[in-house]
Each structure stands twice: as C-alpha cells, then as structure tokens.
Amino acid sequence: MARLASTDRDWERWGKENPYFGVISHPKYLNANLNDNGLKEFFDSGESHVDHVYRVIHERVKPNFHAVRVLDYGCGAGRLVVPFSKRSQSVVGIDVSPSMVGLARQNCDKFGAVSARLLHVDEMTSLAPASFDLVHSFIVLQHIPPNRGELILRKLTELIVVGGVGAIHFTYCDSRPSTRARSIKVLRQRVHLVNGLINLVRRRPFLSPNMEMHNYSMNRIFGILIDAHCSNLHVEFTNHAGFRGAMLYFEKSPRHLF
Numbered sequence: 001m002a003r004l005a006s007t008d009r010d011w012e013r014w015g016k017e018n019p020y021f022g023v024i025s026h027p028k029y030l031n032a033n034l035n036d037n038g039l040k041e042f043f044d045s046g047e048s049h050v051d052h053v054y055r056v057i058h059e060r061v062k063p064n065f066h067a068v069r070v071l072d073y074g075c076g077a078g079r080l081v082v083p084f085s086k087r088s089q090s091v092v093g094i095d096v097s098p099s100m101v102g103l104a105r106q107n108c109d110k111f112g113a114v115s116a117r118l119l120h121v122d123e124m125t126s127l128a129p130a131s132f133d134l135v136h137s138f139i140v141l142q143h144i145p146p147n148r149g150e151l152i153l154r155k156l157t158e159l160i161v162v163g164g165v166g167a168i169h170f171t172y173c174d175s176r177p178s179t180r181a182r183s184i185k186v187l188r189q190r191v192h193l194v195n196g197l198i199n200l201v202r203r204r205p206f207l208s209p210n211m212e213m214h215n216y217s218m219n220r221i222f223g224i225l226i227d228a229h230c231s232n233l234h235v236e237f238t239n240h241a242g243f244r245g246a247m248l249y250f251e252k253s254p255r256h257l258f
Contacts, residue, residue, distance in 0.1 A: 007144070008096050010209035015099030018205070022100070023076040023139075025211065027203040043111070046079035053136065053167050054087065060234040061165055061249045067133040073156060073168075074140025075118065078104035078111075084136070085113035092117045092132075094124060124155065133164045142171040142245065146216050150224060157228035160252040166230065169238065170216045171245040213243055221248070229253050 014022030020029040020042055028038045057065050070084045075093030081104060084091045093116060095101050101118045108116040119126070135156050141149045153168065160166055225233070230250040238245040 007212060010212070011143070012097045012099060013209045014211075015095075015097030015103070019077050019097075019100055019103050021204075022097075022211075023079055030204065032205075042077075043079060043082065043107075047083045049138065050080055050083035050087065056234065056236065056249055057134075057165055057167070061232055061251055062163075065133075065165060067165075069132045070134045071127075071132045071136065071156070071159060073135070073137040073152070075104050076100050078107040078113070078116070078118075080136070080138070081108060081116050081118070082111045082113045084134075085115045088115065088134075090115045090117065092119060092127070094119045094121055096121045127159055129158045130161045130164075132159050133161055134167065135160050135164070136167045138167075138169045138247065139240070141169065141216070142214060142243065143212055145212075145214055146220075149214070149216065150220060153221065153224050154228065157225065157230060157252070162252050162254050164252050166250050166252070167247065169245055169247045170218070170221060171213065171240075171243045172215050172218050173244040174213070174215060175239070175242045175244055215243075218246065225250060229255055 011022070018029075018031050020034060020039075021027075021031075023029070024042065024045070027033055029042060054065075067087065068089045070088045070091040072080050072084055072091065072093045075081050075095050076097075077100060078093060081091055081093040085108070091113070093101075093104055095104065095118075098120055101120055104116075104118050107113075108118070137156065141152065144152065149170075156168065157166060225248070229252060231253045232251040234249040236247040236249070238247060
C-alpha cells in the first residue's frame with residue numbers, strides 16, 4: 001500500500017507543478033515553457049484524439065454508436081473531457097490528483113464544457129453500474145502498477161451499459177534493451193540523484209518525480225474482458241518512446257451470449 005500511496009503522491013506533484021507535462025511529456029508543456037500556442041496545441045490534440053476514437057468505433061466496432069454518457073478515466077487537465085462534452089449529453093472525468101481535477105474544472109469552465117462532472121478517484125463509488133455508453137482511458141493505466149490497474153479495469157467494465165463501448169489503453173512491452181531498461185528503472189526509483197540527472201537530460205526540472213511505466217499481461221487483460229462479457233474487440237497498436245501498447249476497443253454484450 002505504501003508504494004501505491006507514493007505513486008499517487010507523485011501524480012499530485014505533477015498536478016501541482018507541471019500538470020500539462022504530466023499529461024503529455026513534451027518539454028513545451030512544462031510550466032516554464034508553456035505559452036498560448038502550446039496550450040492551443042494541447043487542447044487541439046485532445047480534439048483530434050476524440051475524433052479518432054469515434055471514427056474507429058463507427059468503422060470497426062459499432063457503426064450506429066452514439067454516446068449519451070461518457071466516462072474518461074485519468075482525465076488530467078481535461079484535454080479529452082472538453083471534446084467528449086461536445087459529443088455527449090454528459091461526461092465524467094476522473095483523476096487521482098486533486099490538483100488535476102481542479103485544473104480540469106477550470107478548463108471545462110473556460111471552454112464551455114457545461115455537461116462535465118469532475119471526480120477524484122475516491123468518488124468512483126458514487127457511479128452506478130452500467131451507467132455509461134462509452135468508457136475511455138488513454139495513456140493512463142501504464143503509470144499504475146498492474147495489480148491495481150487490473151482492479152480498475154474490472155470497475156470500468158462494470159460501468160459500461162450493455163451495447164456500450166470501452167476504449168482503454170495499456171502498455172505491454174518495453175522495446176528498449178531489457179537489462180539497460182530494468183537497471184535505469186530500479187536506479188530512478190531508489191536513487192534521487194539518478195532520477196534528477198535523467199530529468200535534466202530529458203529537459204525536465206531536476207526535482208520532478210519519477211513517472212513510472214508498467215507493462216500489463218495482455219492474457220490477463222483479455223481474461224478480464226471475457227469475464228465482463230465484452231466482445232467485438234478491435235486493437236490499435238501504439239509506441240511511445242519505446243513502450244509498446246494497445247488501444248483496445250470493445251463492446252459490452254448481453255450475458256446470454258457468453
């Protein structure tokens with residue numbers, strides 16, 4: 001539990017100190033470098049992503065799909081909550097960082113996302129099962145240890161209505177040389193100086209917390225989806241800085257089909 005609490009504290013630091021960089025790890029999104037053009041690019045990228053998600057669902061999963069209620073897990077600064085709100089009657093954004101939730105509220109107000117509701121993860125219990133047409137999470141669960149992330153996935157699938165759709169991203173492989181990658185990962189977690197020096201090399205503030213990356217067993221992920229009566233799976237592969245991932249699109253099916 002101490003490790004999980006530490007991970008959550010790290011994300012609250014990102015939320016307080018460099019929230020936009022915490023969402024998209026490019027130096028232009030660090031507070032020290034951020035300007036109006038950077039903010040526009042940040043939110044434009046959210047519009048593009050949501051457009052892509054709907055296009056894939058319509059072309060590969062469910063042609064007549066329409067989402068009345070949407071959930072975005074790991075909403076950060078609201079990059080995706082804002083465009084989701086334009087395409088649905090209501091949207092809920094959830095994040096582990098109270099500072100991120102507060103910033104997402106500000107951005108929703110700024111961009112007129114009046115249908116948006118922002119929650120801390122501790123408030124997920126207030127959400128009724130089978131209450132969302134679309135449950136989405138992108139480049140989020142990779143930062144959460146798999147034993148915890150698998151529990152989150154089970155909860156997220158419970159929230160999808162029958163006939164609804166999930167669009168959830170996982171990393172499954174680090175394509176960098178394995179011995180080197182493991183050594184760096186361990187050193188960053190144990191030695192603050194090493195983490196600080198790597199931060200400087202990557203053009204981040206020296207004291208920035210380590211942004212953990214975790215790989216998931218896709219066998220276990222598929223097992224969870226089967227247990228949750230999900231079908232009609234479509235996979236898109238991703239690669240972020242050597243971390244290979246998969247965006248999984250799937251439909252929640254009636255129990256009698258299983």
